[in-house]
Amino acid sequence: MDGKTSMGDLIPQAAELWQLAGVTKPIILASSSPRRAAILRAVGCPFKVVPPSVQESEYGSWDGGELLRRRAVQKAESVKAEFSAYSVLAADTIVKLDDRVFGKPQDHQEAASILRSLSGRVHEVWTAMCFIPASSRIGNTAVSRTAVTLRSLSSSEIDTYVMTGEPLDKAGAYGIQGIGGLWIQSIEGCYFNVVGLPLSQLWDLIKSV
Numbered sequence: 001m002d003g004k005t006s007m008g009d010l011i012p013q014a015a016e017l018w019q020l021a022g023v024t025k026p027i028i029l030a031s032s033s034p035r036r037a038a039i040l041r042a043v044g045c046p047f048k049v050v051p052p053s054v055q056e057s058e059y060g061s062w063d064g065g066e067l068l069r070r071r072a073v074q075k076a077e078s079v080k081a082e083f084s085a086y087s088v089l090a091a092d093t094i095v096k097l098d099d100r101v102f103g104k105p106q107d108h109q110e111a112a113s114i115l116r117s118l119s120g121r122v123h124e125v126w127t128a129m130c131f132i133p134a135s136s137r138i139g140n141t142a143v144s145r146t147a148v149t150l151r152s153l154s155s156s157e158i159d160t161y162v163m164t165g166e167p168l169d170k171a172g173a174y175g176i177q178g179i180g181g182l183w184i185q186s187i188e189g190c191y192f193n194v195v196g197l198p199l200s201q202l203w204d205l206i207k208s209v
Helices: 014-019 034-042 066-080 108-118 155-163 179-183 191-195 199-207
Strands: 027-029 047-049 088-097 100-102 122-132 140-150 184-188
Touching: 027 034, 034 047, 034 191, 066 088, 066 122, 066 140, 088 108, 100 108, 108 155, 122 191, 122 199, 140 191, 140 199, 155 179, 179 184, 191 199
Parallel strands: 027 047, 027 088
Antiparallel strands: 088 100, 088 122, 122 140, 140 184
């Protein structure tokens, strides 16, 4: 199998913990996001990374989360089709401001535009997850929402932050776990959801199957 493996070596007891949720061998993380991999590694979940072969189109207007859920399912199913003997986890994250939806910016200019829109406002981060167990081709899904307050940013702060490159591969053009965390005034909901993988809901999702 392609992909890097993490067996939670730094947390020897973690394997037994994940067995309580039915995880007896590495699951496949159908994602190229280093943040999602870091979250699973931090909690000792055994996993392998296999990026999904799904072309992500522009999101468009907000539809209550249905497209977000379908994208997570499509990612999981694309990897499950190739690795049917493994459990597969996929996720998709967007940032929502009123009825506008922001994914990953295409370039520096779009990143700056997104940050100007979010500056001084409360926005929502939504993540949909799909988990397909090894014994099935049918996935269970869950959707998580977190409200985030971003303080008002000056033009120089936005321009300088964009030039660091951090916003370019993140939904909403900022990373709460990185430099972008300097300007997060408060959150209401799961912190890990803002990073890209809501942990508590993930545990419930895996145990449910």
